[in-house]
Amino acid sequence: MQATGGELGWLTWPLDQGDKPGWEVVQRTLNGSQLYTYSVCNVGEREQDNWLRTTFIQRQPAASRVFVELQFIVRDCTSFDGATLTCKETINLFVSEADADVGTTFRKGQFKKVATIAPDEITGKNELRINTETRVVDNLLRKGFYLAFQDNGACVALLSVRVYYKTCPATVQSLASFKETVAAGENKDLRKVIGECVDNAVSEEQPWIFCTVDGEWVVPVGQCQCKAGYEKVDNACKECPEGFFKPTASGDSCQPCPAYTQKQGTGAESCPCLEGFYRAQTDSEMDPCSGLPSAPxxxxxxxxxxxxxxxxxxxxxxxxxxxxxxxxxxxxxxxxxxxxxxxxxxxxxxxxxxxxxxxxxxxxxxxxxxxxxxxxxxxxxxxxxxxxxxxxxxxxxxxxHYTEPPKITTMRLVERTPTSLSISWDVSPKARVQPRAFRYELMYRKNDANSDVTTYTVLILDKDSVQVSDLAPATAYMFRVQAVGIDGSHGSSMEEQFETSSEVIFGAALGGAAMLFIVAVVLFLRRRGSHVRQGPEDTYFSKQLKPLKTYVDPHTYEDPNTAVMKFAAEIHPSHITKQKVIGAGEFGEVYRGILKAPGRKEVAVAVKTLKPGYSEKQRQDFLSEASIMGQFSHQNIIRLEGVVTKFKHAMIITEYMENGALDRFLRDHDGEFPSFQLVGMLRGIAAGMKYLSDMSYVHRDLAARNILVNNTMECKVSDFGLSRVLEDDPEGTYTTSGGKIPIRWTAPEAIAYRKFTSASDVWSFGIVMWEVMAFGERPYWDMSNKRGFRLPAPMDCPSAVYQLMLQCWLQDRSKRPKFGDIVPLLDKLLRSPDSLKTIADFDPRISIRLPSTSGSDGSPFRSVSEWLESIKMSQYSENFNRAGVVTMDQVMQMKNEDIKNIGVRLPGHLKRIAYSILGLKDQTSTLSVFAV
Missing domain, CATH: 2.60.40.10 (Immunoglobulins)
Structure with a gap:
């Protein structure tokens, strides 16, 4: 055809149709150039079944998925004179696999339909419009295949057919080279590709990377590093220049030789010390050499x-x-x-x-x-x-020269009362000769064996006797005396026990009894009065108010490792068993695992890992999320179990959430949960956000993808990568200087002025509400600019819930509800299920989730099968045929009950077909949105 400028030798079937042949080679002039096309134009003829088969196309062994790009022209059926009831404007694409070329043998039963090809542009009498369409042929297994094009009565000309497959191109990433790799097929696992380090580079573990179905490389693991004496320059390792060195294999650059060392030639791994200078065994090659210290x-x-x-x-x-x-x-x-x-x-x-x-x-x-x-x-x-x-x-x-210290020889009780003791002591005769050379240190305490706290009282005395007052009656006290020299020396000590008397004056006892009686009366009267006051202030004042814990930004620490040690528990890696990979994060893989700490039962955990070859900044960024999570303790906030920082491979350990991210969980269970259950999930998210806002904390990235769901469908806020603490000012704003903002979830003031507050988190919560009620639908669909618009109510969304969404999206952030208001409001809805029965109006003119609700030119679809294929529901074509629904007019008369009766049972499929029918009733469905 166009690519060859001549006959391709493709097989046509049937071979002989008399005056109305099927596909044939026709020479055309297009834009001044002569080209050959395969054409067929038997409009008006009934029961057309014309086939055009390609030659045998050999398949690259790894390419199980190929793309077929067609350039073609379709004539408008209305441009022909006379009635053209049998005229079509579509062709069908088929495929047949084989292990060898079968020549001219042709059997229709060997072919499998791939797609119905409809044009975007239809050619009239006086104009020529070329269409380009691409379809995917997946799950190819044999050595080769044929493509076939079936015509059922259209006027079509094929200009070109291009068959190709996607590859991840040869690349060098992190000094590891990866060969060109054929992309995996649809719904296949990511293709793992092993790489090799470039010359003069090494890696602790073999580097590898994933190749996606779209031909893109993702999640490189096992970073290569330049060997000692080499540094990274572009994608290669080059020798260190003269006077520079690098001692180990790492991602560091070559460094100039340190002070007091000998400069070396190119590729140096070390710089030896100059004469008279030395390095200690604990010094690194990066440290300067040093001399000997002088005398003290x-x-x-x-x-x-x-x-x-x-x-x-x-x-x-x-x-x-x-x-x-x-x-x-x-x-x-x-x-x-x-x-x-x-x-x-x-x-x-x-x-x-x-x-x-x-x-x-x-x-x-x-x-x-x-x-x-x-x-x-x-x-x-x-x-x-x-x-x-x-x-x-x-x-x-x-x-x-010195003398012996004095020594206490005896202690005795001189006098005692209920509240005081008088004691004296003697010293050795040698010490008495020099009485001014020392003083006495007296220590006494209550001798109470049942007390957990021992309190000593210390007195410094110039004489050998003392009276101690303010003691308790009938109580034993321990006394210890020691002589202390004027130069700070201590002599030997002596310890004795003495007890106060138990005599009590009757008048004092009587007065004490009277006082106890008065206290009892006052307490009785207060207790009676408390039964009278039943107002709400009683409950308020009866509670003991606790000080509110405030979040501490780990970025304020001079050493980020200090924040990790303060807020996160260290876990030994031997207590962690990694079981399987469940995802790939920014810094490395995420595993499902088991944590078995001493004295605790086994618990399932998620293990975030830091891939090898990380820089110190990457390590600090990785662990900063743990410093944040470690400060939170709430049932709707993801729980941090601990970190591994003191070993080679850093890890963050969190509780395991069996159902994963909320948006994907809802998409997988589209239509399965009632509104009451969805509102209950929203209540949990709001409670977690109230806790964060009470701690003066702004999340900045609240979205359903960052909410995790456990096996009891409890929702927990996670992913604190974009989170920041509120500044201590009346506005409570946080200003960023750069970085990406999740536009679809972010409040207008945060987009325009990069001002983030708890009010902007409330806006994001409104978007999360919409995501939940729409079962994980993408906010704003494919709209590239959502400014000035508000999302419409999802289908079957309770009116009260949608009204709360609109309140969260108020332009004036001061008028938006706070999380402290949202939680009790959702509680009220859950306590009154009848309040969820009133459904918000659904307007079919609002953009819906489907890729198309009509033909590419805006006109209705011409067949039921064509319409079902456009919404990816072609598996129900036979159901519609058996039910006698064969025209689009009949489709648009169907109701939800009719769709169920023909055999569509899955809630997600039922909703998709119903949405499309609503869209078909109003052809402006993909152009209008609610504007505010």
């Missing part, structure tokens, strides 16, 4: 802290740390008795330690009197062990 400075002993064998040493850090921050210190001691010096040994005690000190002070105890001690303090860093010379040092020599 200003080493002194604090004699004001000197006590029985105790000394405080302190010093200043080295002037030169060698460029390091991991400076530590060690202390060595020598004791000298006359001219003989030796190591102090284990007798000396250091607090906190004699080595590994990070503070510039240490306490030394257990020293002997009348000896000289020499202390040496050494400074160390992480590279000291690699240096050839000794660490830098500083020394101090000091001589210590």
């Amino acid at each position: 400075r200003n080493l002194v002993a604090s004699t004001t802290q000197l006590s029985a064998g105790k000394l405080l040493l302190s010093w200043s850090p080295p002037e030169d740390t060698g460029g390091r921050s991991d400076i530590t210190y060690s202390v060595e001691c020598q004791r000298c008795d006359g001219l003989v010096c030796q190591t102090c040994g284990e007798k000396i005690r250091y607090d906190p330690s004699s080595s590994g000190l990070t503070d510039t002070r240490v306490s030394v105890s257990e020293l002997d009197a009348h000896l000289n001690y020499t202390f040496t303090v050494e400074a160390h860093s992480g590279v000291s062990a690699y240096a050839p010379q000794l660490p830098s040092t500083s020394a101090l020599t000091t001589s210590l």
Whole structure:
């Protein structure tokens, strides 16, 4: 034909029709060019059955789905003179599979119908209009196939036939190359394609990607990374330039050699240290080399802290740390008795330690009197062990003399009353010689074995006796006394128990009884009065008001990991069993799994994973959703079980919702739920949103796709990727600086000014209400611009529910209801099911879900089968024929009961056919919407 400019050798059937042949090759002139067409034009002739079969088309083994693109011309039946009752304006496309070319053998029974082809443009007497239509031939299994075109009385000319299949083109993604791959067939699983890393790139796991039925690559997994000494440039790995290096296989770029290192040639994996500079074992190749620290400075002993064998040493850090921050210190001691010096040994005690000190002070105890001690303090860093010379040092020599601390020998009770105790004590005779060298520390507490809390009272005294007042009658108290030196030393202590007396004055007892009587009378009168007041304020004031928890934006944390640790529980990966993939998210795959934590029973969970090769920013973005979810606790908010952050593969663990996303769940069960049940689902969503708004939280992406449904049909708000906290201002708005906005669900002020509030979430909730009542229909259908419009009421939607939708879509956001108003309103509807029986008006002029309600030129369909095929309900053609419904006039007279009687039982199919009939009654159905 057009592509060859000559005869294709296609088979026509029947072979001989006398004066009215079937398909034949006709030469035509189109736009000044000569071309050949296959044509047939036996209009007015009855019982036409003309077939045109292609030659054998061999199939690529992986291509189970091919596309047939036709260019053709159809003559308008009304352009012929005379009656043309048998004239048609459609042709039929058929396919037949075979494993080998059968030559000229032709049997109609071997062919399967693919589609009825109707033109968009019909050619009249004086004009030529070319149509282009594409149809899909799916589920091909054999080595090849034939296409056939059947004419039943049309005037048709085939200009060209193009047969092709779709592929995912060869590509390089994340440094992994993937070969060209034939796309899978309709309703087939995504085709998994294994890739290979480009030269000088490696991957921890083999890279792979999915090829969709539309020839698009999605969800790459197993990112390749350039090897050490190489960096990514476009889609290849190039050597690091001179003076740059990269130590490991990663997605990082080459870095200039750090300070105090030797510059290398191209492709360097490391930069060695210059002479006199070193790296510690814990340092990475990215760290600069460092020198040794200089000596500590200003080493002194604090004699004001000197006590029985105790000394405080302190010093200043080295002037030169060698460029390091991991400076530590060690202390060595020598004791000298006359001219003989030796190591102090284990007798000396250091607090906190004699080595590994990070503070510039240490306490030394257990020293002997009348000896000289020499202390040496050494400074160390992480590279000291690699240096050839000794660490830098500083020394101090000091001589210590001290006396023994005082000792308590006896304690005795001097006097007691119901509320006080007087006690005194004695000290050792040696301490009495120097009474001004110390004071006394007295501690006392109530001796109550049943109490969970022990409270001590501490007194510092200059004398050896005391009177303690404000005590409880007939109560035992424990007293402990200890001598404390003026230098802070403590001597040995003594502890004794003493008890207050139980005598009580009669007058006081009588007064106490009178007071108890008065309190009892007051309580009695109040109780009687409480039975009189029955107003609503009683209930309000009887409740204890709790402070409202407010959401904390994890993005305000300087370290995002801190927010994750604060709001999400860490789970060990050994407690998680992944079972099967249930989806693919932005960051990786989502699994159904089992969580078995110690002390808890097994629970089903959803496991979100982070694909390998992620950057630190991607990891933080991935975990930020957990930092948000972890702050919420409500039955209509998806529950976070925990996170895995301390292991190689990061994961987010949430409760498992068996029925998945709400929009898909409703589409799969179209027409199966009554309005009462749908309103109950909306009530749960509203309750979850009220909880979020009460926490000063704006979701920004509320839609049915982001609502999950469990096995009890309970709805829970999820997906907090676009969510943000409200600013602390009267307007309560959040302003974004960029990013995508879900237009169909977003309030006008949020689209125009990027201002998001709980009021804009209310607008989105109105769209969700519409989605639920329309069983998952797409809002605004295929309208590219929905501004200024309001959605019409879904079919069979209760009027009260649609009125609430319109309130949510008020232009003035201050007049929209709040979630605190919406929840009780939905509760009221659920308590009064009769309020849901009044149905909102359905206007058939509103755009409906069907791809077409009439012929492509706007005129009604010419056959019932053609109409059913356009709404993808051709499986019911035989039902209509058996019922005698053979004309479109008869179709438009049908009611819902008639459709059920001919055998259409599925609620979704019944509604689709009924919608289309309503649309056929008004040919402006696809052009009008409610405008506000």
